[in-house]
Amino acid sequence: MGKLKVQVCAGTYCTMMGSMDIVAAIESLVDLKESIGFTCDIDLQVVPCTEQLCQKGAMAPVVRINEEIFLSAETETIMSRLLELAKNCQGESGAGASEK
Amino acid sequence: MSTRGLFTPITKVRRQVFTEVATHAYERDLATPDYSYFYESSYRIIPGEVAHYRDSVFKERAIIRERIRLAMSLPLRPADTHKSFTEGMSDVAVAEKCLDTPLVNVIPFACEACPTDHFKVTDNCRKCLAHPCTSVCPVKAVSIGKTRAIIDQDKCIKCGRCEQACPYHAIVRTGRPCAESCGAAAIDSDELGRAKINQDKCVACGMCIVSCPFAAITDKSEIYQVVTAIRLGYKVHAALAPAFVGQFGPLATPGKIIAGLKALGFSDVIEVGVGADIGTVMEAEEYLEKVPREHDFLGTSCCPAWESFARQTQPTLSACISASSTPMKATAHALKGQEPASVVVFIGPCIAKKLEALEPEVRPFVDFVLTFEELMGMFSAKNVDLAGLEEDQFRASASRDGRGYAVAGGVANAIKNCIAELDPERDVPIMKADSLFECKKMLSLAKAGKTSGYLLEGMACPGGCVGGPGTLMPIPRAGAAVNAFANDSQFKTSLANEAVLPER
Numbered sequence: 001m002g003k004l005k006v007q008v009c010a011g012t013y014c015t016m017m018g019s020m021d022i023v024a025a026i027e028s029l030v031d032l033k034e035s036i037g038f039t040c041d042i043d044l045q046v047v048p049c050t051e052q053l054c055q056k057g058a059m060a061p062v063v064r065i066n067e068e069i070f071l072s073a074e075t076e077t078i079m080s081r082l083l084e085l086a087k088n089c090q091g092e093s094g095a096g097a098s099e100k
Numbered sequence: 101m102s103t104r105g106l107f108t109p110i111t112k113v114r115r116q117v118f119t120e121v122a123t124h125a126y127e128r129d130l131a132t133p134d135y136s137y138f139y140e141s142s143y144r145i146i147p148g149e150v151a152h153y154r155d156s157v158f159k160e161r162a163i164i165r166e167r168i169r170l171a172m173s174l175p176l177r178p179a180d181t182h183k184s185f186t187e188g189m190s191d192v193a194v195a196e197k198c199l200d201t202p203l204v205n206v207i208p209f210a211c212e213a214c215p216t217d218h219f220k221v222t223d224n225c226r227k228c229l230a231h232p233c234t235s236v237c238p239v240k241a242v243s244i245g246k247t248r249a250i251i252d253q254d255k256c257i258k259c260g261r262c263e264q265a266c267p268y269h270a271i272v273r274t275g276r277p278c279a280e281s282c283g284a285a286a287i288d289s290d291e292l293g294r295a296k297i298n299q300d301k302c303v304a305c306g307m308c309i310v311s312c313p314f315a316a317i318t319d320k321s322e323i324y325q326v327v328t329a330i331r332l333g334y335k336v337h338a339a340l341a342p343a344f345v346g347q348f349g350p351l352a353t354p355g356k357i358i359a360g361l362k363a364l365g366f367s368d369v370i371e372v373g374v375g376a377d378i379g380t381v382m383e384a385e386e387y388l389e390k391v392p393r394e395h396d397f398l399g400t401s402c403c404p405a406w407e408s409f410a411r412q413t414q415p416t417l418s419a420c421i422s423a424s425s426t427p428m429k430a431t432a433h434a435l436k437g438q439e440p441a442s443v444v445v446f447i448g449p450c451i452a453k454k455l456e457a458l459e460p461e462v463r464p465f466v467d468f469v470l471t472f473e474e475l476m477g478m479f480s481a482k483n484v485d486l487a488g489l490e491e492d493q494f495r496a497s498a499s500r501d502g503r504g505y506a507v508a509g510g511v512a513n514a515i516k517n518c519i520a521e522l523d524p525e526r527d528v529p530i531m532k533a534d535s536l537f538e539c540k541k542m543l544s545l546a547k548a549g550k551t552s553g554y555l556l557e558g559m560a561c562p563g564g565c566v567g568g569p570g571t572l573m574p575i576p577r578a579g580a581a582v583n584a585f586a587n588d589s590q591f592k593t594s595l596a597n598e599a600v601l602p603e604r
């Protein structure tokens with residue numbers, strides 16, 4: 001099974017701009033796994049503000065899916081991107097089913 | 101359903117306003133402040149020339165300006181006479197309380213005048229042959245029109261039978277989200293059909309603020325005065341309500357939040373849970389002494405919205421609501437006793453506490469009240485990255501039970517445990533309510549004499565304080581964080597807390 005690595009920033013700016021609601025939304029996908037044909041494992045991590053991608057709030061919240069960065073992320077964009085990736089879920093390396 | 105507890109564009113705008121107000125409070129030149137900054141704020145929050153949420157970008161900015169005024173503790177401006185946006189700002193740029201009633205305000209031109217409570221036939225109606233809606237209506241208010249059923253609103257008595265009978269779920273009950281969220285039935289209409297708060301009934305629970313989908317309702321804030329006090333060199337203490345745990349994200353541990361407050365300029369940070377421990381012991385003793393001899397039951401007093409609601413709606417039961425200090429008052433009282441010249445700021449999830457702090461018995465002890473959301477605006481204004489700070493700690497810790505006050509059921513639990521320690525023979529039946537609607541039901545039972553000997557826990561916010569209007573975290577997450585921190589305490593019950601001893 002493939003794996004998606006999702007990192008959500010929990011720095012001050014991102015938290016203020018709702019990053020924990022994005023976390024809650026991603027977690028809620030688990031309940032819908034069957035109905036949406038989601039076969040990926042999501043490795044969800046909450047990370048600190050290290051690169052200041054938020055630009056003191058102007059670009060918060062910041063979410064990273066594998067290597068793709070989302071600035072001013074919204075629940076709807078993150079969820080739809082995850083669903084897209086989950087459709088042809090081969091994992092980051094493309095090795096797919098052999099992984100994990 | 102309501103918008104409460106979800107991060108929406110409204111939440112974002114509210115937090116941006118707090119950040120703008122806090123930024124100016126921290127950065128302005130104290131001698132010659134320039135308030136035109138706030139005109140720019142409205143352009144920063146609503147950029148561009150195209151409307152984002154409403155019909156006009158100018159209206160959007162005008163609403164932001166009223167929000168900024170309220171966030172500075174200023175009153176709304178009248179819409180029909182000229183008054184400059186910055187008028188009065190220099191008067192509130194002080195280290196004193198400027199907040200005055202009305203605390204909760206509808207910004208009239210932001211209100212969309214949603215239709216009031218009524219039954220409506222939607223386009224699900226198939227104009228079926230059976231049309232049971234007409235036959236079940238006891239007052240003949242439903243007729244069949246050209247394309248669908250029609251409800252005569254003048255005749256309708258809102259019994260809901262048509263809604264239940266419709267095979268297509270075509271009839272719905274709909275109304276104003278603000279009025280539906282208000283357990284105190286305090287939302288009336290003005291002459292233009294817009295929401296208007298009946299201030300005699302409003303207990304400032306704040307549910308309408310977080311339920312209005314057009315962000316038309318907001319309360320006043322004291323961010324500006326708190327920051328001014330800090331900048332003028334006063335010793336400003338932060339008293340953190342038990343619901344603070346987890347509010348600033350999973351990486352902002354309690355120790356880091358304490359450090360963050362000091363980075364903002366607070367001199368000391370106190371755990372209000374200690375005040376909750378003191379209050380618990382007082383209420384347990386009150387219960388043992390007075391119930392059932394003097395009072396039929398004992399109602400808790402820590403939630404000011406529940407307390408005023410109970411006193412207002414059932415004045416005859418007033419004596420049965422505990423007279424003990426609330427955790428906020430107990431904490432502030434102790435602090436002012438030690439340092440009379442210090443400034444005490446209560447920081448919590450609650451808007452009703454802002455009203456409580458205006459009461460003559462509380463005002464001398466609590467100087468200002470902030471919500472967690474407003475505090476977040478200050479962290480953001482001062483670029484405080486909580487996760488990166490060194491852990492600090494409280495001088496005195498609260499017990500597990502005192503920390504548990506933040507979650508519905510926690511207050512009664514603490515008092516019950518305390519009674520069990522003081523008088524193991526005593527059995528304490530408990531009843532709980534966590535919303536003003538539930539509180540209303542509980543009070544009617546009490547009125548009917550059905551709660552004799554009970555301990556009644558009343559809370560206005562669904563879920564308890566962690567579900568308060570001034571919070572930032574989804575409620576289940578916040579509750580879990582509070583419980584983990586509670587179980588971490590070295591003291592189990594309020595009575596076991598050594599910090600409570602000198603108060604007894």
Ligand code: SF4
Nearest residue numbers: 282302303305306308
């Ligand atoms: S009681 Fe609460 S919900 Fe009702 S008007 Fe007042 S603040 Fe709003």
Ligand code: FES
Nearest residue numbers: 009011014049054
């Ligand atoms: S706070 Fe999230 S990237 Fe800076």
